[in-house]
Amino acid sequence: MISVLPASRADRASVDASATAWALAARAGDPEAADHFVRALHGDVLRYVTHLSGDHQTAHDLTQDTFARALGSLHRFEGRASARTWLLSIARRAVADSLRRAAARPRIADAVDWRTAHECAQPRGLPGFDDGVALLDLLETLSEERREAFLLTQVVGLSYEEAAGFLGCPVGTVRSRVSRARAVLGGLLRDAEAL
Known part of the structure; x- marks a missing residue:
């Protein structure tokens, strides 16, 4: 991972x-x-x-x-x-x-059920694997603009100014997208932990 x-x-x-x-x-x-x-x-x-x-x-x-x-x-x-x-x-x-x-x-695909064959071929039991899958699932719930702003600033580590230049939008827009992405992800994590 x-x-x-x-x-x-x-x-x-x-x-x-x-x-x-x-x-x-x-x-x-x-x-x-x-x-x-x-x-x-x-x-x-x-x-x-x-x-x-x-x-x-x-x-x-x-x-x-x-x-x-x-x-x-x-x-x-x-x-x-x-x-x-x-x-x-x-x-x-x-x-x-x-x-x-x-x-x-x-x-x-020469397998009868290619989707199951593909899923079975994926690595399991790796440290952090399930967390990584859960994180990817949570990120997929975000809109594309919010997800990209969040990834560029929080995962890749670009500053808000660099991300704004990369995305071609104002810095305030990037800050807003990241803030809203954090709020959505935080709510989804709280909901998941409540289950």
Whole structure:
């Protein structure tokens, strides 16, 4: 299971500044800086694409695709936004492209009941597995706008300002969406514990 605990704001700001500097150095042709850039942001991209795709099996492939795209277009990165924000926008497009390709491709299952076969193949009994499934179920109850704002700020760890830039909306809108998402999730957790 992928950790969903974000780093502290100070740590995140330091990582963002370093990653942006490494991206700019890699743009100038420094292979060591490119390695540091990938290592600094790999976990954030992996968490983000895992949630967006909903498929833990392909998350690593999508993360690799994101970094391949980023390194291929690094010459266009100017550092106007943090490298993390730039990279997450590339990740979002990589997941969208993957979902479009998957939707266009027919799926063939040789099992009589493919849904049961798929569910039986999923890992069970892992520490935190049931909590992770419950969290995903709760997140699915949120509207797409609230869920994305909540994930970007609370899971990925972007500041409200960075999330606003990424989502293309005012900071107040992001704050409102996160606040409402917290209220909905808190109510659902209280209801579940009352059962």
